[in-house]
Structure formats: C-alpha cells, structure tokens
Amino acid sequence: MTLRKRWFAAGLAAVAVATVAGLAFGPVRLSPVGVALELLHLHSGLTPREAAIVTELRLPRVVLALLVGATLALAGGCYQGVFRNPLADPYLLGVAAGAGLGATAVIAVKHNAGSLAVPPAAFGGALVAVALTYVLGATGTRYRTPATLILAGVAVTSFLTAGQTYLQQRDAGTIREVYSWLLGRLSTAGWHDVLLMLPYAAVSAAVILVHGRSLDVLAVGDEEATSLGANPQRTRVLLIVAASLGTAAAVAVSGLIGFVGIIVPHTVRLLVGTGYRAILPLSALFGGAFLALADLAARLVLAPAEVPIGVVTAFLGAPFFIVVLRTVRQGSV
C-alpha cells in the first residue's frame, strides 16, 4: 500500500471513529460497539429507545457535522490553491460573513432560518464578499504579501458583519432566529438541514475534486501556467465559485464555524506533502472527522449545557493560524 493510500485509509477510519463517537456519547451514554452495529443494521443489543436516539436524534447531527466539516476544509484547501496563499480560508476571506449577510437578509424577511431560500441568498452574499476581497487584496497593489489578502478579508468581514448586525437588530423576531442560527445550528440539526445542504455541497465538492491537477499547475503562477497550456483565469473563477457555493451552504445550515478551512488542509499538507490531488480528498475526510469530533467536544465540555461549536473551532484554530502565519513569514510554506 502506498503512503497516500494509507492516509486515505486513515481518513476513512477517522470518519468512522468520529461518527461512532458522535453517536455514542451525550446525555445518554451508549456502547460504541452497539452504536456501530446499529449503524450497520446488525443486531446491536440497543433498546428501541436507544436505537431511536442514535438514528433520529444524533445521526442527522453527526452527518451534518461531517458534511459541513468536509465542505469547509475542501473550500479552504481550494482557496489556498486558487489564491496561492496559505492563509486563505472561507472565514478569513470574508466569504462566510458574506454568506451570513445573505442568509440574515432572507431570515429577516421570512422569519425562518430553515427556509429553502437561505442557501441561494448565502451563496449570493458569499460571491459578493469573495469578489470584494479579491479586488481589494489580490489586485492593484504591487507589493503584496499573503497577509494583504487576509487584511482585505478582515475589512470585508467587518463591513459585511456590520450590515448583517444591522439587519438582525431591526426586529425582535429576526434577532431570535438569527441568533439560534449564528451560534451554530448543529445542535438542532435534523435531516431537513442535511437535505438542504447536500445538493450544494455535492456540486461544490465534485467541481473542486476534479480540479486537483489544475490547482497544482496554478502553483507556478498565471504566466507560467499559461505557457504550460492551462487557462488559470478560467480555472480560478470556476473554483472560487465552487468553493464559495460550498461555504455558503455550510453557513446556511450551520452558522459561523471558523478555522476548519485552515487547520485541516495544512495538517494534511504536513502529512502528505503538496499535490492537490491528495490534499483535497484527504481534507474532505479529515475535515468531516474533525468537525464531528469538535461537535462532540462542544456537547461534552460543559454538559449538560453546550458550547457553540464555532467557539471550539476558534479555540483550536486561532493558535494554529498564528503558527501558519509564522511559517509563512519564514518562507517555508
């Protein structure tokens, strides 16, 4: 088995472990073996009530965490390749804030955070945000560093978050709906949310995953990529749209969960080296497992109360970001 195949096997194993752990632990503690057997439709020894807890309550939540984590990690890896910037991340680029503004606008009108109109509106907001960040941070200025793009992302995030806050404060009904969504809706997740997100996540993942080689070519810069026969501008636009679609869908169903897109792809890069054909699918696997475990931590640390999952990922992600930033300064990423 090659090294890469071993990492794929490890990624699948991580997803399986995170899934079983996410289903077994909680206010009612179940046997992991029983949970695993129940999942495989085998005789599990769980009581009907316990089986219902697994399949009706916990499973949609775990599946949604896997889906959101995979999508955000994939989007992060994709943005890093497209912008040739190791600091790029759906949240740091302002894409999530744009999606948040779009989602809030719909919630303000419909007073329903589960509306079918939320993902498309979030997608619109995400595209506006990434376009703004790109224009402000990656074009025009002659002397730019990886941090320039991120500073532009910070400015765009502040601006769009201000707009989002204004919308949510306008009336009381909106505030409550928006807050329950902002803090991460994984806690109330049902199959409805999974189905709402799935088509967008699938399209986004499919487009990104088939472009692994194109991202490797982009790594030499636009002029050289062009001389190699590639079309970097077209690839870039397509991939930005795809990554923003995935981010928007994740934000629409789960609120603001940061740093997954930077922690996971960088860890994968450390494990398997460069080469987006390995980084992208492994990021999806480990991203899903990571968020499912982070969600488990969010449920357990203050049990019976829950910590918003965005708090858990930020707690791990912010120090990680600093480490990446320092490596970038030393020029080794």
Next chain:
Amino acid sequence: MSTAASGGNTVEVRGVTVALDGRTVLSGVDLDARAGEWLTVIGPNGAGKSTLLRAVGGALSFTGSVTIFGTSTADLARRARARLVATVPQQPTVPPGMVVEDYVLLGRTPYIPALGRESAADRAVVHRVLERLDLTRFASRPLARLSGGERQRAFLARALAQEAPLLLLDEPTTALDIGHQQEVLDLVDELRRDQGLTVLATTHDLSVAGEYADRLVLLAEGRVAAAGAPAEVLTEELLSRHYGARVRVLPGEHGPLVVPVRW
C-alpha cells in the same frame, strides 16, 4: 516531435510592438530564427529582451505577428502552443514544498486532458528527462531545497518535458556561477543538437552570447539595432553606442570575446 516547417524558419516575428503600462517597450521588432538554430537576444537593461521572449511565448498581448512553424500564434490554442514552445522564465516560480518530479510533470500539462490524469507515457517522458538532466536522485526532493545549478536544471527539465521543438530561455544563467553557467549552456547545446531544438535565449553576458549563439540580435530601446553572426554584432562600436560600455572585443575560438576595460 515535429520538425521545422518547409520555410526553414521556426520563428518569424514581424513588426511586434508591445506597450506595458502605457510605455512602448518594443516597437516594430522583426526577427527570424531558423530551425535548429541558437539565436540569442542581447541588449542593455530595459531594451525589451524579456518582453520579446514573452511575446513569442504568448505570455502578453502585442500588435504585429509572431509565426511559429508556419502558424500565427494568434491562431494557436493554448495547449497547441504549449506543445510547440517551452519557456524557462527569468525567475521561475518555485512552488513551496513541490518536489522535483511533480514539478517536471507540470511540463506534461499540454498533453494531459483538462480534468484527466497523466498517462504512463507522460510518466516515462518525465523519467527520461530527469535521467537526461542527471536529476533522478533529486526526484522526490522539494525544488526549494536544491542548489542554484540543480534548480536551473529542474526548470530546464520542466520545459523539456513539454517536448516542444522551440525552447525560450530568458537569462538562463544569471543566477549561476561561471562553472554552472557553462554546465547549463553546454547541456542546452547538446540537447539542441540531439533533439533538433531551436533555442531563442536572452543574456547579459556578451562573451557567453558569442560563444554559444549561431546568431545574435541586439535590441536597444525596443528596436532591433543589429542582427547577424556574433562577429557582426559584438563590435566595440555597437557595444559602446548601445550599452555605453568600454570594451575590447578579442577574437575567440567560437566567437568574439568581449572584455570590459577601464579607461
């Protein structure tokens, strides 16, 4: 590998004019490179040498025409062009962490379907090129960790993996010491003879230009100031006029040797 078109000219540049940021960098440049020839473009800083190479390689837009193997580059699709012209830029990007083998594999891009993966034949070309350039033992080492001479060979390897009959080299030896300069240039010359490549290069080193090129083109302020055999272009009069340099030109075995002198 395709050989030269019947006309015998691999590259025909006619009236090429380039404006960058509102400044005219090249105006009305004509140039011909014959099949199998090594043609070197010389000229002072800012004369437009790199710009000319980038225009031929399709990296920037220009007015006038560039014809490669009988086809105007305006009519060539990106991938078709990349099979005919391979470029080693002046300062190639070194993608962080990318290993030499993956880097050289990028040279196969024009042969790999847009969303497909490389074939065994593509891998074989990469291995052959690595072998030929004595890079096999560095195959799984990050490009960034090679020495200057090894890295220049890796840049060349990617271009050779394109199997293009026209090779554009923009100051291929600027970053190298004199021993590695000769190593790289000898290697290019050998490859040119073995594979019938046409080489279009730029350089600042006038002696090296005379030693390796069949013909020289002297660019000054975006125009062709002189063109011809090294002995016709490397004259004290032309170099003093266009470079403002004080030089002696001495006869050498392969071409004139240009030596800077003090008053």
